[in-house]
Amino acid sequence: EDQVTQSPEALRLQEGESSSLNCSYTVSGLRGLFWYRQDPGKGPEFLFTLYSAGEEKEKERLKATLTKKESFLHITAPKPEDSATYLCAVQAPRNTDKLIFGTGTRLQVFP
Amino acid sequence: EPEVTQTPSHQVTQMGQEVILRCVPISNHLYFYWYRQILGQKVEFLVSFYNNEISEKSEIFDDQFSVERPDGSNFTLKIRSTKLEDSAMYFCASSGDRGYTFGSGTRLTVV
Numbered sequence A: 001e002d003q004v005t006q007s008p009e010a011l012r013l014q015e016g017e018s019s020s021l022n023c024s025y026t027v028s029g030l031r032g033l034f035w036y037r038q039d040p041g042k043g044p045e046f047l048f049t050l051y052s053a054g055e056e057k058e059k060e061r062l063k064a065t066l067t068k069k070e071s072f073l074h075i076t077a078p079k080p081e082d083s084a085t086y087l088c089a090v091q092a093p094r095n096t097d098k099l100i101f102g103t104g105t106r107l108q109v110f111p
Numbered sequence B: 001e002p003e004v005t006q007t008p009s010h011q012v013t014q015m016g017q018e019v020i021l022r023c024v025p026i027s028n029h030l031y032f033y034w035y036r037q038i039l040g041q042k043v044e045f046l047v048s049f050y051n052n053e054i055s056e057k058s059e060i061f062d063d064q065f066s067v068e069r070p071d072g073s074n075f076t077l078k079i080r081s082t083k084l085e086d087s088a089m090y091f092c093a094s095s096g097d098r099g100y101t102f103g104s105g106t107r108l109t110v111v
Helices: none
Strands: A003-007 A010-014 A019-026 A032-038 A045-050 A056-059 A062-066 A070-075 A084-091 A099-101 A105-110 B005-007 B010-013 B019-024 B031-037 B044-050 B053-057 B065-068 B075-079 B088-096 B099-102 B106-110
Touching: A003 A084, A003 A099, A010 A019, A019 A032, A019 A084, A032 A062, A032 A070, A045 A056, A045 A062, A045 B099, A070 A084, A099 B044, B005 B088, B010 B019, B019 B031, B019 B088, B019 B106, B044 B065, B044 B075, B075 B088
Parallel strands: A010 A105, B010 B106
Antiparallel strands: A003 A019, A019 A070, A032 A045, A032 A084, A056 A062, A062 A070, A084 A099, A084 A105, B005 B019, B019 B075, B031 B044, B031 B088, B044 B053, B065 B075, B088 B099, B088 B106
């Protein structure tokens, strides 16, 4: 069964303290791995899509990387406005476009 | 930036009543989806819609649920007889060349 596991469940960082969030997945042939940011009471906001092992993408303080078994979201020198839940989702092959989500990592950045 | 629009943002309904959740996907997207997120749980796939028909549905999407694209712009989710356990955030999404985009959601509360 296709599965996505995110760790840690929650992370508290001091402003400027860099860290990484993990997303491990088991899926029979990955079409894409997605990272989203979700603020309380809002919908998932797209950050990155990664398609193959070794691929990296960056946006401001965020960098996403992908291996054959997991993805990391690196946050460099975070600011309080980076506080949110970060969701990882995979898109499996076969005849489907659905996304399978992890439970997310709730990030809090304190000034 | 094109966005997916959902209305209403919040709906309260009595158990057993019918509700219709509305969505306007991104105009040049061809695939449309409904997901839901029960408070504190992961985002779950409900149904995908392509070429005016359901392409895939989850076990959650039973006979009380239906989807429709009544015109060229709207995409709706109908729940015929709501139950307490239908209380959740419902997200519409659409996908195309520019990726997989979610709306800001409708919070459905069944009392």
